[in-house]
Amino acid sequence: MNDREVIDRLRIAEWPMPSPELRNRVAAIAVRPPAIVWTDRVWYSRAFRLGAAAVAMAAITLDVWGAQAAVPANPRTIAAQVETKAIEDLVRSAGMPDDAARSIAGRQSLVSRATPIDRASLIAGDDQ
Amino acid sequence: MPRDGEGRRDRELLRELAGGRQEALAELYGLHALSLFRHALALARRRTDAEDLVHNVFVKIASLGPDLLGVRAPASYLHRMLHTIWIDGLRRSQAADRIAAGTSPDIEEAPAHDDAMDVTRALAALPPEQREAVVLHALDGFSFREIGQQTGVSLFTAAARYRLALAKLRMALAPASRATS
DSSP states (O other): OOHHHHHHHHHHSOOOOOOHHHHHHHHTSOOOOOOOOHHHHHHTOHHHHHHHHHHHHHHHHHHHHHHHHOOOOOHHHHHHHHHHHHHHHHHHHTTOOHHHHHHHHHHHHHHHHSOHHHHHHHHHHHHO | OOOHHHHHHHHHHHHHHHTTOHHHHHHHHHHHHHHHHHHHHHHHOSHHHHHHHHHHHHHHHHHHGGGGGGOSOHHHHHHHHHHHHHHHHHHHHOHHHHHHHTOSOGGGSSOSSHHHHHHHHHHHTSOHHHHHHHIIIIITOOOHHHHHHHHTSOHHHHHHHHHHHHHHHHHHHHHHHHHHO
């Protein structure tokens, strides 16, 4: 006798059936009333999970693109503003009026940011 | 034997059950009663104990509510639950002693003919975990991986139990086979 024959004999054997009383007992079991909150429905929904994955992917993609497209702040501009403000304060503390202090500070800032050629012409213009 | 279509219907029924539809429980019972009862009988051997086991599975299922929504393989889930309830019962009531005593096991009842009587008697003589492996694999078509998940052992252990059981059945049935031929 081989395995196949044993299995065949197991399959043709007449197994006891569950009694009708068992069916009645099971049918009489009270099913727990629905207490499914919307978060359960959402969490177990395939659409929600796929949607969440898509949103995450979109956010990552946008973040990468945004990082590439963003113009970095120019540290030279910031430094120039600080410098202008410091000169303006210094000139004002020396007793000059506000508009004169602003003008001198602006001019000084323009000179410091200009290329060497521009600076030469500005200084020359200043002398004239 | 579990099929894809049945699995889909099972999942629908579990969803309906989670939604509180009473009729879903009876329908689920109709789909799985025979398989679960055979499994229960393989473990408990006595009809009354087996019926209690199956009943307790459905009591548990009826009380789970939204947790049922996460079940992916309902047939396996039901059998795993049955196995767990049986183990819990054993621990609680020390029924292992009674099973070891082997008083009038119903697994042998009402055979159709001599061959069937031989095979069911031979099966009844096996340890419960080997009977369980035979019933779940040979009769209900579960894979060893699924049986391992249901019974809390590795697939290798499940396969070994099945092989050992089949070898014992072959030996037990061989003389009867020679006598009848």
